[in-house]
Amino acid sequence: MKTDYLKALRDGEPLNFRDRIFLILKLSGPAMLAQISSIIMQYIDASMVGRLGANDSASIGLVSSSTWVVGGIMISLVEGFSVQIAHSIGAKDNKRARNLVKTGLIVNMLIAFLITIFLVSVSYALPIWLGGAEEIRRNATNYLFIYSLFTPVFMLNFLTCSMIQASxxxxxxxxxxxxxxxxxxxFNFFFIFPTATYKIFGFKLTIFGAGLGVSGAALGTGMSYVVVTIFLIIYLLFKSDILHLRKNERIHIKIDDLKKAFKISLPLAFERGITSGASVAVTRIIAPLGSVSVAANSFAVTAEALCYMPGYGVQSAATTIIGQSIGAKRTDQTKKLGLISIGTGMIIMAFTGILMFFFAPYMIGILTPDPEIRALGTTILRIESFAEPFFGASIVGSGVFRGAGDTLAPSLMCLFSLWCVRVPLSIILVKSYGLKGVWIAMATELTVRGIIFLIRFFRGKWENKLLNK
Incomplete structure (x- = not known):
């Protein structure tokens, strides 16, 4: 019985179909739980703010697509180092992996501070550029400003998580x-709501609250990241079996490592940028429809994430597995592992899509008491549910390609899918169907994207994009 299938992969041991399944499930399970926990956190934010009213919800919804742009770019920059770490560990070059950890920390934190400066400088003007109604602009600006101050913490969190997963x-x-x-x-409870008295089990209990509303949602999320990120740094640098610091190993920033990191990261950042940029464009299309549509769109995006985040869990596992497989030069296993990973993602997301169709009213109902927002949110979620399996193919397929160092072609595929299908179709359909038309366009585009990712996988060209031949 192989208990450590990843080690068996690195050591060149044979892996049968059952072993490959167990390897993917073993790594995907915790990663899926992590992704689900992340979206539950967003769910909490949206639900708490939703209790404040449609305008407060819309203020976050207006800038949320922009924060996704920033978050996506930061995650992409992290991948340039974590993929190389996976390759190095697969090749049993752990010393290089540890040097990449130190290099990645320095480079990415410098970039994070530059991003912070940029976000602070545009926090006032962005809600205006996005076409937000005057009554929601101030809260949108406050939310974005506070978010920007925590940007270095977000970057550090993404970086440490990704490096630990790569191991x-x-x-x-x-x-x-x-x-x-x-x-x-x-934190959100204390920062969002004012001091109030609650009746619990027949007893009256007064609980302090800062009453910061929308600003409190950003502050609560940021503080939770601070606490957890401190622990992740300690674990990565002092507790990780493979990656913890050694006294006799000094940092050597190598140009080749930086070139490879940016060769991987820049196409990913481009992909994340065009994905999130398309979301910003769609937000701009939705904004004139009014606060109800903006809020319903924001809540539906949050609710849908419960269905597709398990796919991102499988994606994280696939990137690690494929990266270490390539580092170990296991050409006999790489494509088989990739196929099982994609199949697993599609099956999981087909199941979550079915759940989303039937439970859509409850998923939206948790987030807002407004009946108009609930009705519209339920309808658009059900439209999206049919595209989930193909969305899963593109999510996990991207992780497979990323593990192989193949990031440029998938980025161009996303560019085509989003800007040649989703955005133009949204512009056409919004005129006749409003927000429902935008989500029909989204479901169509996700299906197209999944199909072209599957075509690229089976054609096999991504296997030739190996960085460590």
Whole structure:
């Protein structure tokens, strides 16, 4: 019985179909829990703010697509180092992996501070550029400003999680994400709502609250990241079996490592940018429809994430597995592992899509008491549910390609899919169907994207994009 399938992969041991399944499930399980915990945290934010009213919800919804742009770019920059770490560990070059950890920390934190400066400078003007109604602009600006101050913490969190996962450890990031969502719930409660008296089990209890509203949601999330990120740094640098610091190993910033990092990261950043940029464009299309449509769109995006985040869990596992397989030069296993990973993602997301169709009213109902927003949110969620399996193919397929160092072609595929299908179709359909038309366009585009990702996988060209031949 092989208990450490990832080690068996690195050591060149044979892996049968059952072993490959267990390897993917073993790494995907904790990663999926981590992703689900992350979206539950967003769910908590949206639900708490939703109790404040449609305008407060719309203020966050207006700038949320922009924060996704920033978050996506930061995650992409992290991948340039974590993929190389996975390759190095697969090749049993652990010393290089540790040097990449130190290099990645320095480079990415410098970039994070530059991003912070940029976000602070545009926080006032962005809600105006996005066409937000005057009554929601101030809260949108406050939310974005506070978010921007925590940008270095977000970057550090993404970086440490990704590096720990690249070593094959999915449990620690998963546990940390679970703790973070609990902290987020506690911090948000205190920061969003004012001091109030609650009746609990027949007893009256007065609980202090800062009453910051929308600003409190950003502050609560940021503080939860701070607490958990401190632990992740300590674990990565002092506790990780493979990656912890050694006294006799000094940092050597190598130009080749930086070139490879940016060769991987820049197409990913481009992909994340065009994905989130398309979301910003769609937000601009939706904004004139009014606060109800903006809020319904924001809540539906949050609710849908419960269905597709398990796919991102499988994606994280696939990137680690394929990366270490390539580092170990296991050409006999790479494509087989990729196929099982994609199939697993599609099956999981087909199931979550079915759940989303039937439970859509309850998923939206948790987020807002407004009946008009609930009705519209339920309708658009059900439209989207049919595209989930193909969305899963593109999510996990991207992770497979990323593990192989193949990031440019998938980015161009996303560019085509989003800007040649989703955005133009949204512009056409919004005129006749409003927000429902935008989500029909989204479901169509996700299906197209999944199909072209599957075509690229089966054609096999991504296998030739190996960085460590």
């Amino acid at each position: 094959g450890n999915m449990k620690v990031p998963s546990i940390c994400d679970t703790i973070m969502f609990i902290l987020d719930m506690i």
